[in-house]
Amino acid sequence: xxxxxxxxxxxxxxxxxxxxxxxxxxxxxxxxxxxxxxxxxxxxxxxxxxxxxxxxxxxxxxxxxxxxxxxxxxxxxxxxxxxxxxxxxxxxxxxxxxxxxxxxxxxxxxxxxxxxxxxxxxxxxxxxxxxxxxxxxxxxxxxxxxxxxxxxxxxxxxxxxxxxxxxxxxxxxxxxxxxxxxxxxxxxxxxxxxxxxxxxx
Amino acid sequence: xxxxxxxxxxxxxxxxxxxxxxxxxxxxxxxxxxxxxxxxxxxxxxxxxxxxxxxxxxxxxxxxxxxxxxxxxxxxxxxxxxxxxxxxxxxxxxxxxxxxxxxxxxxxxxxxxxxxxxxxxxxxxxxxxxxxxxxxxxxxxxxxxxxxxxxxxxxxxxxx
Numbered sequence: 001x002x003x004x005x006x007x008x009x010x011x012x013x014x015x016x017x018x019x020x021x022x023x024x025x026x027x028x029x030x031x032x033x034x035x036x037x038x039x040x041x042x043x044x045x046x047x048x049x050x051x052x053x054x055x056x057x058x059x060x061x062x063x064x065x066x067x068x069x070x071x072x073x074x075x076x077x078x079x080x081x082x083x084x085x086x087x088x089x090x091x092x093x094x095x096x097x098x099x100x101x102x103x104x105x106x107x108x109x110x111x112x113x114x115x116x117x118x119x120x121x122x123x124x125x126x127x128x129x130x131x132x133x134x135x136x137x138x139x140x141x142x143x144x145x146x147x148x149x150x151x152x153x154x155x156x157x158x159x160x161x162x163x164x165x166x167x168x169x170x171x172x173x174x175x176x177x178x179x180x181x182x183x184x185x186x187x188x189x190x191x192x193x194x195x196x197x198x199x200x201x
Numbered sequence: 202x203x204x205x206x207x208x209x210x211x212x213x214x215x216x217x218x219x220x221x222x223x224x225x226x227x228x229x230x231x232x233x234x235x236x237x238x239x240x241x242x243x244x245x246x247x248x249x250x251x252x253x254x255x256x257x258x259x260x261x262x263x264x265x266x267x268x269x270x271x272x273x274x275x276x277x278x279x280x281x282x283x284x285x286x287x288x289x290x291x292x293x294x295x296x297x298x299x300x301x302x303x304x305x306x307x308x309x310x311x312x313x314x315x316x317x318x319x320x321x322x323x324x325x326x327x328x329x330x331x332x333x334x335x336x337x338x339x340x341x342x343x344x345x346x347x348x349x350x351x352x353x354x355x356x357x358x359x360x361x
Contacts, residue, residue, distance in 0.1 A: 011219065018225035025229060029236035034264075035255040036320065036350040044340050068360065079360060125329050132250040132325030132359035134332070135349055139252040139356040146254055169259070199333060 037138055039195075057111060058118045060089045064137055066128035082137065086144035090116045090191065103152060103190060116148070116191045124198045141195060148191050153183075161187050245270035245287050250325040251354035258348055263316050265305045265344070267298070269331055270324025284327045286335065295331075298338040318346045325359060 062082070063071040070077045072085055093104025095114030104116065113119035121141055125134055149161035157164075161184070167173050168180050247270050258264060268287040272280040286293050288301045306314050319339055323332055339347060 011222065014222035015218065015225055018222050018229060022225055022229040022232065025232045025236065028239060029232065030239050031235060032237045033249060033350055033352055034258045034261070034320075035353065036258065036348045037252055037254060038256050038258075038318070038346070038348045041336060041340050041345045041347060043343065043345060079357065127328060127330030127333065129329040130325065131323050131327045131329060131332055134329050135250040135252055135325070135351060136356040136359040138349070139254050139351075142254040143356075165256075169257070171259075199337075 037135070037142060039138075054120060055114070055118075057094070058113050058120060060086065060113070060119065060121045062121065062123050062137060062141070064123075064125040064129050064133060066126040068130060068133040070137070079136065079140075082140045083144050083147070086121065086141055087147055089113055089121075090119050090144065091148055103155075117189075120194045120196055122196050122198065142193075145191055145193050149187050152190050153187050156186070157183055241266065241268070241287075241290055243268065243287070244273055244276055244290075244292060245285060246273055246324050246326075247322055248324055248326070249322060249350055249352050251358045252349075252351040252356050253354065255351055255353060256348075258318065258320065258350075260316075263309070263313060263318060264348075265302065265317060265319045266322060267301075267319060267335060268322045269335065270327055284324070284331050286331070295334050295338060298335060299342040302339065302342040302344045316346075317344065318348055319344050320348045320350045322350045 061071075061073055065071065070079060070082060072082065077085060088106060089112055091104050092106035092109055092112035093101035093115060094106075094108045094110050094112055095101060095118070099114040099118065101115045101117075106112070123137065123141065146162055153159055153161035153164060164180060164184055164187075167175070168177065168184060173180075245268050247268060269284060270287075271277070271282050271284050272292075280292065286295065286298070288297060293301070302319070306317065309317065321332070321335065336347070339345070
């Protein structure tokens with residue numbers, strides 16, 4: 001029997017079908033944003049404890065007003081200088097004796113913080129402050145801590161702190177998790193993140 | 202007669218579109234891989250702020266989402282332009298937050314309950330007053346782990 005070539009199937013509509021599917025997916029799905037700044041809220045205490053007494057010089061007051069202007073330690077500050085100012089404050093190491101900080105590289109001013117362990121960053125905002133501004137400031141403060149933690153982690157373990165944290169959170173990490181946790185703990189103790197938020201005025 | 206017959210010139214030949222489906226399929230697969238199904242239909246405007254010191258949120262099932270922002274344009278006639286909270290698929294008031302957290306907790310397995318994180322997806326133009334109110338409610342509901350969901354980018358972009 002004579003062999004006949006199979007007739008070609010017309011695939012002209014295939015593109016249309018694919019487009020239809022594509023448009024369906026475009027409409028029903030979103031590109032998920034699933035990263036952000038993680039924070040822990042303070043629990044509500046029933047019994048009103050007296051707040052621990054802090055030295056004035058150990059508190060770094062950041063105020064964001066309704067227009068988004070920054071008032072840092074009673075002085076107006078440009079947003080772009082905030083990160084450096086926070087680093088300078090935390091890393092000052094002005095304490096003496098028990099409060100001395102042997103890993104700080106700051107100028108040891110008597111007007112700034114004693115020790116990163118004592119230092120507290122206090123963030124205050126107005127009820128009318130825009131959320132975007134608030135996040136920007138929050139981000140700079142976290143960045144300042146990360147810069148310092150990275151520095152210490154590099155000095156002690158030759159690795160970035162943020163890298164260590166990423167590795168720790170990675171479920172496919174193959175190394176020794178306990179050891180890594182210990183290292184992260186050491187760095188966190190050197191620069192504990194003490195960020196207090198006042199309720200808005 | 203000449204040996205070389207001139208080709209009859211019937212206009213330009215049709216361009217083959219056979220690879221068009223392949224290209225579209227490629228796009229389709231790309232979108233299928235990088236996106237996820239929308240589980241809540243957003244009723245509020247939700248342009249997230251930028252930040253670059255972010256941590257990734259894993260374990261999708263352990264996250265409770267709270268949206269806040271101005272109502273989307275098509276709802277503005279009925280609900281005005283004042284920022285509102287959205288829980289699940291509905292607008293909610295600040296008093297509903299505690300109940301919502303409680304319900305979400307109930308629906309999770311017991312050992313996972315203290316690992317729940319609340320992701321705040323707040324529009325960047327919202328006033329902090331509303332956000333503070335939400336935070337206060339979360340403190341009352343003892344949902345202390347929160348995450349300000351942001352887009353990846355320079356924080357300075359928020360100021361423009």
